[in-house]
Amino acid sequence: MSTRARISATSFVNEYHWGEFKGDPSRLMERYYDAHLYAANWGTHRVMFRLPCAVLDPDVVERYCAGDGASACATGEFVVLDLTSEDDGGEFDDDPEDLLSAIVGVRAELAAGDLRPLYLAWLAAYGAWERDEDAFDREADNDLEPPVPPGLGTLTAGQRALADFLRLGDDLLAIAAQASPPLEDTADDPDDLAAWVSHLPAAxxxxxxxxxxxxxxxxxxxxxxxxxxxxxxxxxxxxARRTVADLLDAAARRRAAASIA
Structure with missing residues (x-):
């Protein structure tokens, strides 16, 4: 697939100045890797995560899929998330390895039941409509948002990095967070954990x-x-679930109000 890649036991890193990678990232993710990041100087951002279906239900993931911007594929015992952002006028990120290091923590968060990364990907996919009027058909105005997870107003560092990588605007995120309840202290109490484990069957x-x-x-x-x-x-x-039009219109009003102020 490549004569110039830097390959280790856990990674495959490639940089092209001419031409393009001949392999298929989706196939590599299905068979070998848990995370993939791609950035191109023409504005493409793509990040993928592979998780066991036992920790992330593909049916749950499906609720947060939105066109080409946020999609998923169940393959064997795994589900592979594929999140993409396009912006011809965007600045090129010249160190994608650092980007993946900043973002990859959301994989463990998803595995532990935190659905904020999925909602951020869904929101960013529809947010692209503000930059590209052909991103979705007009019928998508009436699409309802998926379940809003708690804590959108207090993102983790990895989630913030993911939102930035997918070019999710601050105004749209702020509007979405209005319907997100505060995230309670999620530190797992050792006594509660012990009590829960004690009720698991011995077998x-x-x-x-x-x-x-x-x-x-x-x-x-x-x-x-x-x-x-x-x-x-x-x-x-x-x-109450909002429509895509509700979210985008409210974000536009917020942005306009800020510019006047």
Whole structure:
């Protein structure tokens, strides 16, 4: 696939000044890698993440897909997220490796049940409509937003980096965050964790320990944390879902008001 790539046991890094990579990033993600980032000087930004379906349900992911900007594919035991932003007038990021290091933490957040990265990708995909009038058909004005996760007003560093990479505007994010409840303290209490684990069937605990001994410790941790948080998270009423037009129009008004001020 390449004679110039820097390849290690865990990475494949390539930079082209002429021509293009001959391999298929989607195939590489399906078979080998958990994260992929691509940046081109003509304005393309693309980031992909692979997660086990056991920790990120493909049906949940589907709710946050939006055209070519936010898509996903389930392959075997994994789901691969594919997030893209196009902007011909955008500035080129000349150090994509640093970008991936800043963003990649959202993969672990998704595995632990934090859906904010998915919502950010959905919002950024429709936000591209403000730059490219052909990004979506007019019928998309009436598309409803997916479930709004809590904590959009207090993004993690990785989520902020993802939003920037996908060119999600601050005004659109601020409007979306108005319907996002505050993120409660998500530090996992050791006593609560111990109580939850104590109710797991003994046979299941045995199977989990065997998987840890076989080298699946990190994956077992992600699966269990996702289950624990799903079982113990407080149920809060869902806000009324807004349309794409509601969000974009409100962001435009906010931006106009700020320019007048």
């Amino acid at each position: 299941e605990k045995g199977r989990l320990l065997v998987r840890v001994l076989l080298g699946e410790g990190a994956r077992v941790r992600m699966e269990l944390l996702g289950r624990y948080r799903g079982d113990t998270s407080p149920v809060s009423p869902s806000p």
